Amino acid sequence: MPVLQIAPHAESIAALLSTLNRALHLSSSDQTALHLAALLHDVGKRPLPQALLDKAGPLTPAERQLLKQHPEWALHGVQDSLKLPAPVRSAIAAHHERWDGRGYPRGLQGEEIPLLARIISVCDVYDALPSARPYKPAWSQTDTLAALRRGRGLAFDPVVLDAFLDLR
Template sequence: MRFASALAGAARRCLIVDDETSMRAVVRRLMQAEGFECLEASCGAEALEIQAATPSPLVLSDYHMPGMDGAQLLTQIRARWPETAVVMITAVSDVDLAVRCLDAGALDYLTKPFAIEELRARVVQALEKRRLLIENQSYRSELEARVALQARKYEELFLAALQSLAEALEVKDSYTWGHSTRVSRYAMAIARELHVAPALLNELELGSRLHDIGKIGVRESVLNKAGPLTDAEYAHVMEHPVIGWRLLAPLLGDMPHALAVVRSHHERFDGHGTPDTLRGHEIPLEARITAVADSFDAMTSGRPYRDGMHVEDAVIELRRCAGSQFDPTCVAAFERALATGAIPRPDRSVQRQTRMQIVA
């Protein structure tokens, strides 16, 4: 194999590093005869400067040099230019050192004195190893990218299936049609006002969309009751956070914040909520945010036995319950988002019309 094929399109350039001028001259003549452009350095520090300014795919370096020796130079080159092929040049008595350099990342070594045939063979071998390493790295990167893409596709399908499950619930509970989508929209607006981290935003969006998924386990006669619930019926409905959490825990094990929304969105800031009677900041932030969003939508949405509240009345109720039912910080963030338009004001006439169409 000739140098041209071994370089596979890389610059036909090499850097010769040796503190002996005569040795650099010998190597330079041999390499130039093979068509290489040669750069020279008399020490390791100078070699790093040249490599930084004009990178060479091949470095031929003596081992024994003042200051930075060949092993130290090799370490620096491997760290800064990992695709560079380094061939160490040693005396016969230093073969053990050369072998240690191979272990440290050198692709081959030469022992002094050497002939042109040996130099050619060692350089071709080193460049061929370099080519294979680059190809393997490219293949590995491509494979990792394909695996990541496939994983994203599976995740998208999985999340789409969960969303379909949430939408199926809203068909079962016809009077909350669109509830999960609105709650998610409100929750995200509150979270942005609170400057929540992007990673938490993603889980909050999913958790708020699925927060009522446990109502799949609630009797339809209770969900669609045309009137206020009895205490027993209310207790039955309030089982849905734990039902939803149990349903989703095997599926969202790596999304704890989404699960926290499902389980804890009916906890109260004063500690009198359900299911775990958490208090204050014991309640996960994502659940405190969703509680405000969920309650606002519930108050402004119509039911068979009542119309939804006016927005201003719902805000007054949120403000009244701040510190007892709701986190005051989340209520304040909600009000800011509402004032800026980040949270759209519900259209009560459209809600009443949609509700009547569903009932009909």
């Protein structure tokens, strides 16, 4: 059986969660679920062509649609091979939903989005923006925090974002 390799990005997100867990007063079981979901949230990218993940320019509409399937692929991949609790599965499936309902894959909004997914979303963006990617340069810490603030109430749950920013 192949060993699941966890990307450094997922490990970084999981590491960000320890103090945020306490600030949001998560239960021990939610903390464990959140940690697992953070580690597994992007495993649905494994079936995507590497050329798509490394593409330097903008994605075509078809490529964007393919990429938007990764949360559901992650859910199905872990659901079929691991017996994970429902909070882990729902966080994995919803980590790209947006507070304002313009996210994917289901267009959930506000508190329809599982809390653990809302937490991962903030940490995901915080870790991704300062990282250089083939399609974008690394953002400064100042620009990253400004982008998060601009997303308050749009992309991000205001309570989760405020707790995260208070820790910075």
